Amino acid sequence: MYAQAFFVAVFGLAAIGFGVVVFRTSSMVRSALALLFSQTAVGCMFLAMQTEFLGVLQIMMMATEMSIMAIFMVMFMMDPGGMGGMDMTHQKRFSIGAGVVAAGVAIVVAFWADWGPVTAEAPDAAMQTRALGMELLGRSMLIFETAGITILTAMIAATAVAIPVQTTANSADKEDTE
Amino acid sequence: MTLVLIVALVTGAILFGIGVYGALSQTNLVMIMMGVELILAGALVNLVAFWRFLHPESYSGQMFVLVVMTVMAVEMAVGFGVAIARFRAKGSVEMEEAGDLKG
Numbered sequence: 001m002y003a004q005a006f007f008v009a010v011f012g013l014a015a016i017g018f019g020v021v022v023f024r025t026s027s028m029v030r031s032a033l034a035l036l037f038s039q040t041a042v043g044c045m046f047l048a049m050q051t052e053f054l055g056v057l058q059i060m061m062m063a064t065e066m067s068i069m070a071i072f073m074v075m076f077m078m079d080p081g082g083m084g085g086m087d088m089t090h091q092k093r094f095s096i097g098a099g100v101v102a103a104g105v106a107i108v109v110a111f112w113a114d115w116g117p118v119t120a121e122a123p124d125a126a127m128q129t130r131a132l133g134m135e136l137l138g139r140s141m142l143i144f145e146t147a148g149i150t151i152l153t154a155m156i157a158a159t160a161v162a163i164p165v166q167t168t169a170n171s172a173d174k175e176d177t178e
Numbered sequence: 179m180t181l182v183l184i185v186a187l188v189t190g191a192i193l194f195g196i197g198v199y200g201a202l203s204q205t206n207l208v209m210i211m212m213g214v215e216l217i218l219a220g221a222l223v224n225l226v227a228f229w230r231f232l233h234p235e236s237y238s239g240q241m242f243v244l245v246v247m248t249v250m251a252v253e254m255a256v257g258f259g260v261a262i263a264r265f266r267a268k269g270s271v272e273m274e275e276a277g278d279l280k281g
Contacts, residue, residue, distance in 0.1 A: 103195025
């Protein structure tokens with residue numbers, strides 16, 4: 001039990017530490033990498049809590065997502081390396097206050113709430129994966145299918161939004177230059 | 179065992195707070211999305227802790243985690259689509275220059 005608490009705390013501290021680095025470094029590429037490490041630490045917390053399938057899924061998903069995010073950072077930022085030391089923040093005091101209040105309220109609830117009996121034993125990894133598969137293709141199939149359709153819709157919508165709009169004026173300009 | 183649950187819940191709460199700070203304080207669209215990712219990561223930690231320590235017999239908790247992961251992926255896809263469109267139109271994804279979106 002203490003070993004589990006130790007590893008959950010260590011990975012939790014790593015997730016928090018890298019989460020702070022995301023908004024503290026001036027290099028946006030470093031921010032993306034710090035977020036990758038933070039999310040990986042969250043995945044490791046899942047593994048320490050004996051949720052193997054979700055832990056591995058989290059690490060794999062976030063590795064891909066954050067790599068893409070780093071590429072977008074380099075594409076879109078005026079100063080991706082942070083060499084200019086630009087300040088990219090606004091309403092700092094309000095944001096710090098909102099963050100502290102949000103975290104504080106959640107911590108108070110965590111300590112004060114009566115969570116009821118806590119279960120010591122978790123099902124083993126193979127049993128968990130099997131039961132989750134049965135859940136996905138049984139009782140929760142509609143939710144699972146809806147999630148899939150939502151991702152597909154988002155992919156199509158994102159591609160449609162990103163494609164440049166061909167207006168008549170644009171086409172005329174192109175023809176003129178040719 | 180309650181100790182592990184409390185450690186996980188406090189970690190989730192702090193990640194949530196850092197995410198709220200990031201989403202509100204950053205001026206760049208991609209950095210705001212990073213804040214939202216941290217908020218969702220805090221929610222994920224709580225959901226996994228609740229499943230593991232309070233209801234490991236019911237797999238609806240793990241299903242909920244998968245739904246939140248879907249939300250993360252959708253947020254990234256739509257956010258980057260909007261970022262590309264904005265960058266094409268205005269040459270920047272700075273949100274302080276996006277006052278014209280107010281309507």
